[in-house]
Amino acid sequence: MSDRPGPRTLSPVLLGAGDGDGDWLPVTTGESGAAVFRSADAARYAKCVPTADAAGLKAERDRVAWLGGQGVPGPRVLDWHCGDAGACLVTSAVPGVPADQVSAADLRVSWESIADAVRELHEVPVGQCPFRRDLDTMVAVARDVVTREAVNPEFLPVEQQHTPATELLARLTPQVARRRDQEAADTVVCHGDLCLPNIVLDPRTLNVSGFIDLGRLGLADRHADLALLLANARETWPDEERARAADMAFAERYGIALDHDRLRFYLHLDPLTWG
Numbered sequence: 001m002s003d004r005p006g007p008r009t010l011s012p013v014l015l016g017a018g019d020g021d022g023d024w025l026p027v028t029t030g031e032s033g034a035a036v037f038r039s040a041d042a043a044r045y046a047k048c049v050p051t052a053d054a055a056g057l058k059a060e061r062d063r064v065a066w067l068g069g070q071g072v073p074g075p076r077v078l079d080w081h082c083g084d085a086g087a088c089l090v091t092s093a094v095p096g097v098p099a100d101q102v103s104a105a106d107l108r109v110s111w112e113s114i115a116d117a118v119r120e121l122h123e124v125p126v127g128q129c130p131f132r133r134d135l136d137t138m139v140a141v142a143r144d145v146v147t148r149e150a151v152n153p154e155f156l157p158v159e160q161q162h163t164p165a166t167e168l169l170a171r172l173t174p175q176v177a178r179r180r181d182q183e184a185a186d187t188v189v190c191h192g193d194l195c196l197p198n199i200v201l202d203p204r205t206l207n208v209s210g211f212i213d214l215g216r217l218g219l220a221d222r223h224a225d226l227a228l229l230l231a232n233a234r235e236t237w238p239d240e241e242r243a244r245a246a247d248m249a250f251a252e253r254y255g256i257a258l259d260h261d262r263l264r265f266y267l268h269l270d271p272l273t274w275g
Contacts, residue, residue, distance in 0.1 A: 010035045010048035010086050017046055017081045017088040038093070044078060046090045054087035060215035061089050063131055067217060070124045070189075073117075073210035096209035100196035104236050107196075110206040111246060114199060115253035117208035118229065122188040122222050129189045133218030135180050142169055142272035150275030157268070169272055175265055182262060183221040192216025194225040195232040223259060227266040230258075 012024050024037040024046060034053070037046040049057045058080075065077045079090035099107060099114065145151055151165040160168055191198065193216050200209040230247050237243040251258045 010050065010088075012037055012046040012048060012088050012090065017048075017079045017090050043093055044090055045075070045093055046079075046088055048086055048088045050086045051084065054082050056215065057087045057089050058082070059131075063214045063217040064089075064091060066130065067124075067211075067214060070128070072121050072124065073208065074214065075210070075212060094200040094210035094212050095202075096200040097203050098197045099199040099201050100232070100236065102201060102206070102236075104238055104242075106201075106206055107233065107236050108246065110201050110208070111249060112253050113201075113207040114229075115250050117199070117211070118191075118194065118225065119254050121191060121211065122225070124189040126187055126189060126219055129219055131218035133190060133192050133216055133220040133224070134187075135176065135183050135221065138220075138224075138269060138273050139172075139176055142172075142269060145272055145275035148275065151272055152274060155271035155274055157271075160268070160271075165272060168268065172265060172269055172272075179221070179262065179265055182223075182259075186221055186223075187219050188222045188225075190216075190218060190220040190222065190225045192218060192220070192225070194229045196229070196236070221262070221266070222256075223262040224266040224270070226254075226256075226258070227263040228270060230263065231267050 023040040025040060027036040027038050027045070034057070035048045037048070038044070039046075047057060047060075061077055061080055064075055067074055068076050073094070075091035075094055077089070077091055079088070081088045099110065102110070146165045146169050149165070151168075153161045156163075156168070191211055191214065193213055194211075198211060198213045200212060201207065202209050230250065233246060234240075234243045237246055247258065
């Protein structure tokens with residue numbers, strides 16, 4: 001029997017991160033087995049994973065470091081440790097409040113700043129980005145998750161939660177070739193999980209302070225990001241009429257005519273890639 005620590009017992013102190021500072025408070029344990037901690041002064045976050053997941057955390061570290069060099073606001077890499085017990089990434093906190101924790105009125109105030117920040121992220125030159133999150137990669141991930149029967153029904157749209165995941169993927173497959181062509185013509189640097197909890201706002205100005213949780217950042221169709229953001233914001237808007245108005249306001253500020261079929265495709269593909 002292995003005497004290595006399990007995911008729930010991992011900590012920055014155990015893994016040698018944070019300069020020996022033991023004042024870490026547990027935040028949550030992620031779906032992937034990651035254990036997340038916040039320093040007592042709220043200035044740093046630490047994510048710890050078992051050895052088997054170290055490569056994924058290293059990829060996230062590289063993305064955080066790269067994006068910080070592009071002038072896009074977000075966390076900075078402060079420390080990294082990897083050994084037999086597991087791996088730990090320590091990053092600076094992005095000060096502010098996640099956008100899913102503000103009222104509908106405040107989100108609407110911040111909406112133009114969010115559109116500006118997303119556009120600036122998407123305008124980072126693609127030739128400088130070494131990371132990919134292209135459609136073929138995500139479809140391959142979805143096939144793996146579906147084959148392992150690991151799709152989390154709670155991530156699916158309500159109307160799909162009782163449909164077999166194999167059928168959901170089969171519905172998307174005929175569109176892949178067309179979506180691949182669209183992606184080739186409209187590839188940008190995408191966040192990869194652009195939902196409101198990953199956008200941090202300054203609580204005074206309601207402007208964007210930065211993006212967090214960058215483990216899926218890479219080159220992809222911009223609609224992959226926009227689909228998640230607009231759908232997630234619907235959980236804050238009080239009704240469908242105001243949600244549609246917000247979509248239109250975002251599109252105008254961002255500078256795009258939304259392709260609703262593409263948005264729907266990526267919105268339905270994304271839940272199949274987590275597991």
